[in-house]
Amino acid sequence: MTTKKKLIAGNWKMNGSLAANEALVKALLQGVGTPACEVAVCVPAPYLAQLQSLLSGSPIALGAQDLSAQPQGAFTGEQSAAMLKDFGVRFAIVGHSERRQYHGETDEGVAAKTAAALANGITPIVCVGETLAEREAGHTAEVVKRQLAAVIHVNGHCISEIVVAYEPVWAIGTGKTATPELAQSVHALLRAQLHHAADEHAAGIRILYGGSMNAANAAELLAQPDIDGGLIGGASLKAPDFLQIIAAAR
Template sequence: MGFHMKKLIVGNWKMNGDLASNAALLQTLMPKITSATCTVAVCVAAPYLASVQALLSGSAMQWGAQDVSQHEVGAYTGEVSAAMLRDFSARYVIVGHSERRQYHGETDVHVALKAQRALAAGITPIVCVGETLAERELGQTEEIVKRQLAAVIHANGHCISEIVVAYEPVWAIGTGKTASPEQAQHVHAVLRAQLRAASAHADKVHILYGGSMNAANAQQLLAQADIDGGLVGGASLKTADFLSIIAAAS
């Protein structure tokens, strides 16, 4: 990053948790997160937004959702709109997570629209990009992540500095395999250059790393010049591990 900016650690709970375990986790985390630590958020399943909002309001922690509809309002059964997320004061929403791209057929076009809906509602989209193992082995990593980010830039050029980007190599998600700090930094630098070409304010964009970030590897990853935080899956469900990652980022 180009100037001093607090790092951002986002827990992506995915389809885990329940009312009781969510509350227990947040009640342990909350007192440890202050204005002196890095920025911390949790992205929770939509049904839990109200309870998470009630728990975290007034704390230093932020909350968000894991997906948003590409549509504004109307006959879209099962969808959740950006305005609905805003009703629960969601600060962030993840868009284009590889699990959505892979299991729900989301394309770059959908992801760009979702980012647009979030921005229009005043919610920060966390735009996920990343290559599969096959794509990496074919030497296509840069091409893939640039194509994924270009779609979002194309649709949101005027406010691109308001987004968060998450580089998540698909082969590192939930596998225990992490990109090396050098591998991750290389891709982050590519993404930073792409953002700089699109915006004079690109250096204020947080580019997060995601993919088996844990207590043991967080410090080295976060020490890289263009790694501004983490999007943490599995380790965000374990209090001690998540706190270690937060400490490494603070």
């Protein structure tokens, strides 16, 4: 059982506008009160400045959806960890399945991005998860352990500073959700792997569930012993739903 507060992180993906963001954040701040868990929203890069301003002094932390492994230089279109830090970014999603699938991100690349975030005081939310084909072939454990092992290999000395998000790829945006028992079994597997790497600190590393967690299923998922929060996609764009998930994270 983790000794840390649960974490509910919204991933807006490629959604938003100046007007929509302001309305959403105002509704969240109106309803969030003093949450029992940590809360973050990971927003598209063009909106970091707007969100830094809107969230200033609030209990909601700012997160980014990606970052470069490089510190600076001729990398057109990329954002470095230091740049994100300039905007008060506290969390950065690393290795999301959509980045792995559409942008060819490798386990090694994800490990390097994790290192860049940690070096700049940003908490990486490291995503791992299997596709439907991998699950049906019985390779779930092998895949998630390989993905996490690459990150541990490069960042072993400070692995207790990361957040892990288990996102079964077959459950993202599909409306399919892993059963609480199935999700818990993978979380327990990841916890054991972290325990091997981080020893007594493993219990304090938060492992989030990221496969279509919503207002209806959040409480049941969050009640599992090794599920320490959620990485929330679609439901994070609807203030009432996101607030209900936050309220379930005690």
